Amino acid sequence: MRGALLIAGTTSDAGKSVVVAGICRMLARRGVRVAPFKAQNMSNNSVVTLDGGEIGRAQALQARACGLEPSVRFNPVLLKPGSDRRSQLVVRGKAVGTVGARDYFTRRQELREVVAAELSSLRAEFDVVICEGAGSPAEINLRATDLANMGLARTADIPVLVVGDIDRGGVLAHLFGTVAVLEPEDQQLISGFIINKFRGDVSLLQPGLDQLTALTGRPTLGVLPFAEDLWLDAEDSLGTISGATVGRPSPPHGTDWLTVAAIRLPRISNSTDIEALACEPGVSVRWADSPHQITTADLVVIPGSKSTISDLEWLRANGLGEAIRARAAAGRPILGICGGYQMLGTRIVDGVEHSAAQTLTAFADTPPHTAAGLGILDLDIEFANPKIARQVHGTAASIPVHGYEIHHGRVTRTADPAWLTIDGTPEGSAREAIWGTHVHGLLESDEFRRTWLAEVATRAARPGFTPAPDTSVTATRTTQLDLLADLIETHLDLPALESLINQGAPTTLPTIATALLDPRQP
Numbered sequence: 001m002r003g004a005l006l007i008a009g010t011t012s013d014a015g016k017s018v019v020v021a022g023i024c025r026m027l028a029r030r031g032v033r034v035a036p037f038k039a040q041n042m043s044n045n046s047v048v049t050l051d052g053g054e055i056g057r058a059q060a061l062q063a064r065a066c067g068l069e070p071s072v073r074f075n076p077v078l079l080k081p082g083s084d085r086r087s088q089l090v091v092r093g094k095a096v097g098t099v100g101a102r103d104y105f106t107r108r109q110e111l112r113e114v115v116a117a118e119l120s121s122l123r124a125e126f127d128v129v130i131c132e133g134a135g136s137p138a139e140i141n142l143r144a145t146d147l148a149n150m151g152l153a154r155t156a157d158i159p160v161l162v163v164g165d166i167d168r169g170g171v172l173a174h175l176f177g178t179v180a181v182l183e184p185e186d187q188q189l190i191s192g193f194i195i196n197k198f199r200g201d202v203s204l205l206q207p208g209l210d211q212l213t214a215l216t217g218r219p220t221l222g223v224l225p226f227a228e229d230l231w232l233d234a235e236d237s238l239g240t241i242s243g244a245t246v247g248r249p250s251p252p253h254g255t256d257w258l259t260v261a262a263i264r265l266p267r268i269s270n271s272t273d274i275e276a277l278a279c280e281p282g283v284s285v286r287w288a289d290s291p292h293q294i295t296t297a298d299l300v301v302i303p304g305s306k307s308t309i310s311d312l313e314w315l316r317a318n319g320l321g322e323a324i325r326a327r328a329a330a331g332r333p334i335l336g337i338c339g340g341y342q343m344l345g346t347r348i349v350d351g352v353e354h355s356a357a358q359t360l361t362a363f364a365d366t367p368p369h370t371a372a373g374l375g376i377l378d379l380d381i382e383f384a385n386p387k388i389a390r391q392v393h394g395t396a397a398s399i400p401v402h403g404y405e406i407h408h409g410r411v412t413r414t415a416d417p418a419w420l421t422i423d424g425t426p427e428g429s430a431r432e433a434i435w436g437t438h439v440h441g442l443l444e445s446d447e448f449r450r451t452w453l454a455e456v457a458t459r460a461a462r463p464g465f466t467p468a469p470d471t472s473v474t475a476t477r478t479t480q481l482d483l484l485a486d487l488i489e490t491h492l493d494l495p496a497l498e499s500l501i502n503q504g505a506p507t508t509l510p511t512i513a514t515a516l517l518d519p520r521q522p
Contacts, residue, residue, distance in 0.1 A: 001032050001127055003501040004119075006153050007194075008133035010164040010174035015196035017058035018230060019163050020132045022484030023497070025065040027128055029485055035122050036062030038132040039115040039148040040077040042087065044269040044306045047441075048389050048404035053093020054078060057272060058132070061233045065481045076118045077111050077147060082267065082307045082353055092118075095387045108145045112155075115147050119156055128501055131158060137186070138178040150186040159191040159505035167197035167226060172208050179216055180512040187512065191505045194492070195223040217510040222492035232275055232473075232480050240264050240271050242289040247275065252282025256464030258457055261288040261297035263320065263340070265311040269304035270406070273337050276443035277301075279476050280453065281468045291323035298460035299333045300324060302340025304440065308383075308409065309350050309371045312343045321374055328376040333433045333456045336377075341428070341436035342409050345379030347372060352383040352408045377429050377436055378415035383408040392439055394422035399448045403441035433459040444473040 007023070009016040020036055027034040041056035048054055053072035060070035072093035079087040082098065089099045089107075091114060099107065122129050134148035137160070143150065153160050162178055164171040175193050182190070193212065198205065202223050209220045231247045242264050252258075262274045264287040278285040286293070294300050302324070305311040315321040327334055336344040351368030373379070391404045401420060418426030419435055420442075428437035435452075443449045450467035457465035488494075 001027070001498060001501060003504065004123060004129040004131060004156065004158045005497075005501050006131040006133060006149075006158045006160045008137045008149055008160050008162045008178075008190075010136055010138070010162060010171070010178050011168075012135050014136075014165045015163045015194075015224070016132050017062070018484055019194060019196065019224070019488075020130050021058075021062045021065045021481060022488040023130050024062050025481045025485035026488045027130075028066050033125075033127040034066050035068065035126040035129050036066060036074050036132065037119055037122055037129050038075045038134065039119070039152050040079065040111070040134055041075050041148075042079040042081065042134065044080050044267065044304075045272055046078065046080070046090075046270065046406060048391050048406060049093060050391065051093070052390050054090050054095070054389050054406060055093065057233055057270075061477070061481075062130075062132070064477070065484070073118050073122060076114050080269070080306055083310070088306070093389070095389075105145050108147070111147055112151075115152065116155060119152070123156075133160075136178060137162070137190075138181050140181055143183075150182065150189065153189045154186065157504060158189065159500045160189045161192050161194055161221060161500070162190060163194045163196050165196050166205075167199070171195060172212055175212060176215055176512075179218070184511045188509055189505045190218060191500055191509065192218050192496070193220045195220060197226045198223045199226045216512060217508075219493075219496070221496050222488075224487050224491050227483065227487060229483060230480055232279075232477055233272055240268060240287050242287050243293070244287050246285040246287070247278035249278070249284045250281045252465060253468040254282065254464045254466030256282070256457070256462040258283045258299065258453065258460065258462055258465045259297045260285040260299045260301060261294040262286070262301045262303060263294075263315070264289045265303060265305050265339075266314055267305050267307040267311050269306045269339060270337070270440045271303055273303055273440055273443060274301055276441075276449060276473045277453075279473050280449070280471050282465060283453070289318065289320075291319045294320070294323055294327070298462055299335065299456050300327060302334070302336045302343060304337055304407075305339030305343075307353055308339040308342050309348055309353070309369055311339065312348070312371060312373065315343065315374075325374055325376060328374075328434055331433050331459065333459050334376070334435070336434075336436040337442075338405075338407050338438050338440060339409075341377075341438060342379075342381045343373055344377045344429075344434065344436050345373040345381055346375055346377070347380045348409070349380075349382040350409075352385060376434055377431065379411060379429060379436075380413040381409045382412045384410055388438075392422045394420050394427065396420045396448050397451075399445070399451060401439070401442055401445040401448045403439040403444070405438050406440065407438055409438070446472055 045057040055075035059075040078090035137149035416429040419428035419430035
């Protein structure tokens with residue numbers, strides 16, 4: 001087997017990432033040398049590679065599905081939104097500035113060359129490259145700057161399968177419309193469809209699929225069932241809905257449950273940090289965005305943020321800031337991670353994130369914005385360039401820990417005891433029932449997480465909560481990747497999939513006439 005395939009979607013969160021991961025895992029299990037690729041991603045959920053680069057979390061998961069270490073090659077362009085109009089631009093793993101839509105348009109050729117070079121290198125090294133699109137190829141207003149959908153497919157002559165989420169409704173119209181709005185040359189590469197998250201009897205759906213084939217001339221290669229056990233490593237912020245439960249809570253190992261409220265910040269970053277808690281039996285994690293949702297929780301987690309001061313102002317405006325301060329005064333457990341850690345301090349001086357979000361030039365020379373933190377930890381933060389992006393290893397009370405850091409904020413003063421030791425240096429804060437750290441992924445260190453949760457339970461007066469002795473986040477992730485591969489093997493037309501990878505898009509695909517969509521036509 002040798003070639004490439006691009007998985008596009010009718011919408012964001014349609015299932016592109018998991019389908020790519022599943023195909024990669026299925027091929028890797030069969031001995032195929034396969035690699036993932038997403039030319040351009042827009043996400044604040046990212047990880048750090050071994051060489052200190054930054055890529056989207058979904059591509060890190062896809063790399064693991066292939067049996068590979070995450071690499072900047074798999075996601076050469078990453079956009080991290082800091083406001084509704086500005087995003088930090090990360091190229092080949094390194095932050096190079098901030099851009100708006102018009103800036104991005106002027107840089108399209110430079111970025112296109114980066115993408116083409118990385119994809120060409122991967123195709124030369126691996127048997128198969130499975131590419132993931134971004135958003136939807138039907139965003140025709142963005143076609144001129146498209147790097148990840150039909151722009152990539154056309155440049156590299158890659159066949160495309162379009163995934164639609166039937167759980168949202170209207171999937172047949174979404175699939176037809178996605179093809180129909182494309183220009184004829186783009187349509188020629190759309191080779192088929194995949195239905196995702198189906199519940200019920202497939203035979204009832206079949207007449208619709210037959211009509212879709214008749215209308216478009218393209219087959220549906222498979223219908224993937226809804227799988228409740230697939231939830232780890234969620235990339236899209238659409239999954240962080242206030243009040244929603246994270247994962248599937250299993251019964252406690254002891255007699256008490258431990259409840260966790262994770263603050264759903266507007267510019268939340270690395271929301272996946274809390275997923276390790278949701279892997280634990282007897283731990284129920286929910287997203288929260290109002291004071292009443294955190295009052296009864298045993299633990300409140302403030303995750304990272306791509307716009308720390310802006311999200312801190314939101315906390316105060318919503319009454320959450322005062323509710324968090326009241327928890328701290330009462331000695332009730334709170335954890336702050338990265339931006340959430342910074343918010344717990346005394347003062348934040350930001351001349352990077354806030355300035356870049358407000359101005360029209362990358363890292364403009366504007367006065368730093370200073371804000372008072374929540375004052376729960378005795379800690380001052382100052383933002384500076386370059387961004388810190390590194391994998392880290394260390395200890396917490398002699399227990400090994402690991403994770404990664406992605407932040408501009410530096411601790412310039414602290415009077416609180418350190419929580420961790422990272423590479424021989426004190427890191428984070430731990431004072432009574434308040435903890436904070438810049439380290440993402442820390443809670444995936446299984447022994448550390450169990451020990452810390454036992455302390456949280458004690459401080460939350462949950463004596464009947466006992467951490468399970470054998471929970472492994474890595475093993476849970478591996479199980480979910482194998483489940484994805486099983487679904488692909490069982491429900492997709494694998495000979496058709498292999499044919500597309502080896503031979504490219506069929507030459508006989510019809511074009512859907514644009515007249516069908518023109519109300520002026522009789």
